[in-house]
Amino acid sequence: MKKLLQPRLLAAAALAAGAAPATAATPVFVNPTTPYLSSADIPVGFYFGGAPTLLDTLEDGSLDASLTGTHGVLLDVGFGGARDSVDADDGLIDGNCGPQTAGRCVSWFNGNGAEGVTFTFVGSGAMPTAFGLVWTDGGGIVTFSAIGADGQSLGSINASGFADGSFGGTTGEDRFFGVQFAGGIRSITITNSSGGIEVDHIQYGAMAPVPEPGSWALLAAGLAGMAGCKRRHTARA
Ligand SMILES: [Ca+2]
Ligand SMILES: [Ca+2]
Ligand SMILES: [Ca+2]
16 A cells, blocks of 8 residues: 555645646656566566566466467577576576576577567456566667557667676676556567577566546645645644
């Protein structure tokens, strides 16, 4: 409840100050600049209630049935080359998760980074309103984009400067990319401009509900009332 109330109060404060609140029609892209080493590094507030509906580490050797992956392949234990999984997937956050470490360290790989990889929601029920993954290897400029429930583009973001140039399973470069959109997200795509691309921890869930316009007015009025009470209390003191 605390996580839900805080953004509402902040938004109400912004509204009182004359700023426009976020609307359901505005996709929000998230790309932290710190490493994603385990699910504990999912950005705070990205999912309503704090946790995704699905978090696929790929460690069971398959992609969840509610998703399809286009371009590339699942890199399981049989893959002879380097794999680059999220650090904690071998049970130990130690700066590495690949064939040279204990555990499976499964990920998803496409040797053509410019073609990239796309994950599409094909499950039953409502489409996700928060959808993300973790980039674990590649090079150049990374581009993350999304398609909405009606097939429309939700836009994209670019990021660069964090790739370490190693394909040996190192994890300090690994980054979360995600998008929130109240209208529903059908698919996400990630590419990079140099070499191959590898990703892991494909995940989705629900974003926090966006208050209706009437709720904004009530919240703003409530905030103004609280400020008035504080002023009167201060005047009596
Ligand atoms: Ca590890
Ligand atoms: Ca993994
Ligand atoms: Ca890596």
